[in-house]
Amino acid sequence: MYVNRTYRDNVAKGLMSFRTCVKETDLFISVDKESFCDKLSRRVEKRIMAHRYDLESYIDKDPDFKLTLNPHPVLPGAPVIAEAMAASANLAGVGPMAAVAGAFAEFVGRDLMKVCAEVIVENGGDIFMYSTRNRLAGVFAGDSPFTGKIAIEIPAVVMPAGVCTSSGTVGPSLSMGQADAAIIIAGSAILADAAASAAGNVVQTKKDVKNGVEIAKSIPGVLGAVIIKGDQLAAWGEFNIVRTQTP
Numbered sequence: 001m002y003v004n005r006t007y008r009d010n011v012a013k014g015l016m017s018f019r020t021c022v023k024e025t026d027l028f029i030s031v032d033k034e035s036f037c038d039k040l041s042r043r044v045e046k047r048i049m050a051h052r053y054d055l056e057s058y059i060d061k062d063p064d065f066k067l068t069l070n071p072h073p074v075l076p077g078a079p080v081i082a083e084a085m086a087a088s089a090n091l092a093g094v095g096p097m098a099a100v101a102g103a104f105a106e107f108v109g110r111d112l113m114k115v116c117a118e119v120i121v122e123n124g125g126d127i128f129m130y131s132t133r134n135r136l137a138g139v140f141a142g143d144s145p146f147t148g149k150i151a152i153e154i155p156a157v158v159m160p161a162g163v164c165t166s167s168g169t170v171g172p173s174l175s176m177g178q179a180d181a182a183i184i185i186a187g188s189a190i191l192a193d194a195a196a197s198a199a200g201n202v203v204q205t206k207k208d209v210k211n212g213v214e215i216a217k218s219i220p221g222v223l224g225a226v227i228i229k230g231d232q233l234a235a236w237g238e239f240n241i242v243r244t245q246t247p
Helices: 038-061 080-092 096-112 189-201 206-217
Strands: 015-022 025-032 119-123 126-130 135-138 150-154 161-166 181-186 222-229 232-237 240-243
Touching: 015 038, 025 038, 025 096, 038 080, 038 096, 080 096, 080 189, 096 119, 096 126, 096 161, 096 189, 126 135, 126 189, 150 161, 150 181, 161 189, 181 189, 181 206, 189 206, 189 222, 206 222, 206 232
Parallel strands: none
Antiparallel strands: 015 025, 025 119, 119 126, 126 161, 135 150, 150 240, 161 181, 181 222, 222 232
């Protein structure tokens, strides 16, 4: 299914970007200009193919890994990507596939850190970020009046970091809630992805945004959260929320 990801039009300052797709995995990658080269896309493609092979082969042996919405122990000999997804999902109290987008962003991003000074990997609204400067993560929350109006400032001192979003009203991803955006910041995009699902699952109405934040706060390793439903926003963590448009 084609998704028009218009938010990708806003590229981080000073970076060069390219897109790499393998089956359902669709990554938008930004790196510093000095590291940008044609070989990077091929490197990313190879890493995606390798991780997809490992994960798909494992799911053939353990189909519940893909289907369950609850924490799930992996079998002995599981590939590293499956172990990482399961571990983060266990902390958040969700199924391991809740962390799959963050996992691909994280694994590709950390590989690119070996050859790039700055790396941002976006996978359907889930972001792995490594930069020597503070970066802004824009907020996209569907029809909420906050969409395009605010951003979260991610300090360089917390990077590499994951900034991941779950939504019950935007996009095809499964959510048990109705949050316009449940945004989580963590030291890992895998954990941030799983935690975003957990926080978003409890938001049904505007009055639930604080409950989403409380869920996020209870998950070890989560650094911050922004939960949005309509014109209501709740936030926690030592991060600045900045205005990107004047009223």
